[in-house]
Amino acid sequence: MAVSLDRERFVTAMQTQADIGGTDAGGLHRLALSDEDKQVRDWFQEQMDAAGLETRVDEFGNMFGRRPGTDPEAGTILVGSHLDSQPYGGIYDGALGVVAALELVRTLNDEDIETAHPIEVVNWTNEEGSRFQPAMQGSGVWAGAHDIETEWAKTDDDGVSVKSELERIGYRGDAPAEPTHDYDAALELHVEQGPYLEEKGKDVGVVTGIVGISWGEVTFYGESNHSGATPMHRRSDAMVAAADFITQVRRIATTSGDDTVGTAGYVDVQPNSINIIPEEVTVTWGFRDPDATVIADARDRTLEEAAAAAEREGIEWEFEDRMDVDPVHFSDRCVDAVQGAADSQELDSMRIFSGGVHDIQHATDLMDTGMVFAVSEDGKSHTESEFTSWEDCYSAASTLGNAVFDLSTVE
Amino acid sequence: MAVSLDRERFVTAMQTQADIGGTDAGGLHRLALSDEDKQVRDWFQEQMDAAGLETRVDEFGNMFGRRPGTDPEAGTILVGSHLDSQPYGGIYDGALGVVAALELVRTLNDEDIETAHPIEVVNWTNEEGSRFQPAMQGSGVWAGAHDIETEWAKTDDDGVSVKSELERIGYRGDAPAEPTHDYDAALELHVEQGPYLEEKGKDVGVVTGIVGISWGEVTFYGESNHSGATPMHRRSDAMVAAADFITQVRRIATTSGDDTVGTAGYVDVQPNSINIIPEEVTVTWGFRDPDATVIADARDRTLEEAAAAAEREGIEWEFEDRMDVDPVHFSDRCVDAVQGAADSQELDSMRIFSGGVHDIQHATDLMDTGMVFAVSEDGKSHTESEFTSWEDCYSAASTLGNAVFDLSTVE
Structure with missing residues (x-):
């Protein structure tokens, strides 16, 4: 059994988020905890509410939307990425991974599909690390790699702290910034940020680890x-x-x-x-x-x-x-699920190692992890000219959706 | 016949100027047209007045003190250098050349020696080029290499112009900034700014040109x-x-x-x-x-x-x-005069090319030119740790004085 995402709704959601902080040159300027980040978070919260997800925002601003499973013993499958961007970055980057996760739960709703495992979509706070360091800050706090007080106190070039910005934009939530459920596995879709998939003429990347x-x-x-x-x-x-x-x-x-x-x-x-x-x-x-x-x-x-x-x-x-x-090597179970999803969609895939770091890195010690890469045209990343065709976006989103579906149904 | 400079008076004058803008580390911070530059100019003016020189300040702040010659047909011999310093520079640099020129006319006065040629001592405005660009600005304007209006309008990092600073410190003079007499030759004493003289164990350098x-x-x-x-x-x-x-x-x-x-x-x-x-x-x-x-x-x-x-x-x-x-090659007549002066003082000298640029460069197309170098310990220059022993300062000053004396008496 496979899930078939709604291509039009998916592309429309991608375009909608791209308008929030969009630049004249077709890029995205949506720094972590800025007004634009608040706007896109508000939009994402509305979408999760509309999809009937059980939502929470943790004390570090990480946003979760939970779709219950049928098996009370089955651990949660976490899926998502980040909505913040580099200064004058691209519209795909991590946003593609968040929108794809959202489209997956909408499709499951539409089709009245129940899964054994709960599925949680997530938007991590400050993945980019450009306004506040380090990168992957929200996922790092959540996974216990960083102390929350230390990270709250980090300031931008104007001396403004993470904590005060979280409070200003209304995203210092009540939930503890830690795994509050039993997590089984996590998958993340991100653009490749390198040229390999395009060079080899592939539709999608089955990521086996992170350098x-x-x-x-x-x-x-x-x-x-x-x-x-x-x-x-x-x-x-x-x-x-x-x-x-x-x-x-x-x-x-x-x-x-x-x-x-x-x-x-x-x-x-x-x-x-x-x-x-x-x-x-x-x-x-x-x-x-x-x-x-x-x-x-x-x-x-x-x-x-x-x-x-x-x-x-x-x-x-x-x-x-x-x-x-240290390099990360994803679990065979997750890599196989991604590979199987790509194959079932009849997509031409390749195994690939990620040259960039990603939020999912922090989850690796806590649960099984895996990643899907979308094609990055000419390998361009962190620039307004970053580009992935809607065809390639959809291929990657379908691969992610079916891999998550696979993990959430198989016992 | 040779002139014998007063060593004690010469060293005292060097120490006096070094106190004006002197730094705690024993260096000199006397930027062109600063308050410290005004103070050292005031001191230099007093010294020239006391020596009975006929003084003038030109419109670009260059300061001249003229000692008449006995032959109305004989061209002027120009001798001097600059009193400004680099930020946190050394106390010798160009100041040594100005003080040596002053000591020469004082000695000639003491000994009641008349020269056929007039002798003019000079302090050029802004040789260093650190506060206002370019370097050798005053000598360049005087020699016609630069337009005075253009150079007046140059500003420092705070947007303050050369002209307004000349007026503020009272050194925008009345004399035209151009050769107002018939000039025959010019000599300049400066520290070497390189290690060659010390490496070869020499007392003084006979400079044959500038790179x-x-x-x-x-x-x-x-x-x-x-x-x-x-x-x-x-x-x-x-x-x-x-x-x-x-x-x-x-x-x-x-x-x-x-x-x-x-x-x-x-x-x-x-x-x-x-x-x-x-x-x-x-x-x-x-x-x-x-x-x-x-x-x-x-x-x-x-x-x-x-x-x-x-x-x-x-x-x-x-x-x-x-x-x-272009490289400058000094005239044989001036090089011979410097060599003869070093020999007559029984100083161990060597021929040397200057690696740095100097005010005298601008005079080269207008008259015969030559230079004397004093030893720079360890080749250090433009730093507070610049050092030349009083012995080496005096050797170079004596060489300069006797070379000028030679040029100003021989027909």
Whole structure:
């Protein structure tokens, strides 16, 4: 048995949410806990109410809508993503995953389908991490990865706290920000944010896990001096060492695992004048790979190369790790459910590892988890020009819906 | 015949000026046309008056003190430098050249020595170019390299103009900012700002010219994208190209002329985030060499390397020249006078090319020119820790004084 989502209603819902904080260039500017976020939350609450869901908002603003199951022993299947966006981001991103979850419960209602397991749709607070850090804040608090008081106290660039914004927009709820039911599994639909599905001509991605991350920064300490009067043999130029290092970050990324990516995205030069030899340069590294060993190895090589670059220039250096995230491997049960759903819809799918992090990461220690990816045209993400055709949106939503349906009916 | 400067009076004058805008760390913070600059100008005016000089201040604030010669046909010998400093700079820099010129006329007065040529001491306005650009502004206006109205209108970071500051501190004078006499030659004493004299164990430098400069900037245009989800083969990373380019700037500098220096001192990365592939990176180049051909060649190689770096990364790039200054070669007559003065004082000297630019550059097309360098300990310049021993200051001042004396007596 399969569920058949209402394509027109689904696309209309996507368009409706896209208008809330929509930009002239066809993107979305809907920062976490902004007025636009309040508006889209109000809309989402109305939709959940209209669908007869039993709703709650937790103390961190995470929004849940519950559709009961028939088996009192069966754990809840959680499905959703996030409605906030990056500054001038795209209209699909996480919103697609929330709208698809909503369309699933509407379809089940229309068809009078009962499921053994309860199904909960969810909109997580502040996935993007652009206005308030860290990313995946709401799901992290809910799953117990972060302390709620600490996260409430986080402020944006204007010094405004998460807690005060939650209260201002009326989304500091009464429910505890923690799993208040017995959860069995969770699925999330998100756009790929990379080009693989399109490159391979696929309709949908069966995500098998999320890459691990090593982030850090290296600082080189040279000697600032007059760029005209200091002969080359007397120089200790922090930028020359940094350039050397940046070149090696690229090389390490391309000579590690098949799927390793590596970036030196941030460079700060002091004093940064055309006429002065750079004294202090900080460069970040960031590596991602599905395999924790590959990431650890890339980090080690990076530090060796930083040491070598500093030694060649005869200068001091130091480093700091900024983030280490282990790769996530989704449960076979959920991956199989997604694969089966794609197959049953006769969609051309591929197994894929996620290069970006997602809310579902936090649920992984608490329940079985899985993900569906929609095609991202040209791999563009976090930009107004992000694009997924309605055909590809629907394919991914159908895959999600049928996978959730499968998990919620099979004992 | 030689003149013998009064060492104690000379050192006392150096210490007195160093107290005006002196910093706790023993440096000097005396920005052009600041209150401190007014104070040191007032002091300098008093000293010139006390020495019986015929003084004038021109419309751009350049200060002159004239000691008449005996031969009405003989052109003026101009000697001096500048009293302004970099932010938190050193106490020697150009001030040494002004105080040495003052001490020369005092000594000539004490000894009742008449010279055939008039001698003029000078303090140029805004040599440093840190508060108002460009550097060497006063000497440039005086020599006709810049239009006075344009330079008057230049503003500092607070929007305050040169003209209003000249008026505020009372140093917009009545004299035309142009050569109002017949000038025969000019000499300038300045600290070396590099390590060569100290490295070779010399007492004083006989400067034979000033290096030429090529300054410019290259911008690489990559494609900004998610650093996790974009595979390596799909990247167009502007920072990878820029790192490549910076490495080549170092290589070109070390494989051009014997004395070529080259620096990539400024780097701007957009959007400059650990999590985003760099989209746009601007890097400056700066080359200096005594030989114009070597500079032109270094610039050409730099642009070839920029093109190659951009092509390897598959991205666009563009460049802009920011400054091109031809090398200056001082006249044999002035270089010989400086060399003769060093020899007559039994000082161990060496011929040296200046790596920094100096006010005298602007006088070069109008008259014979030459320079004396004082030792810069460890080559430090434009920093509070700049240091020249009083012994080395006096050696350089004696060399300057005797060279000027030589030029002003020989027909």
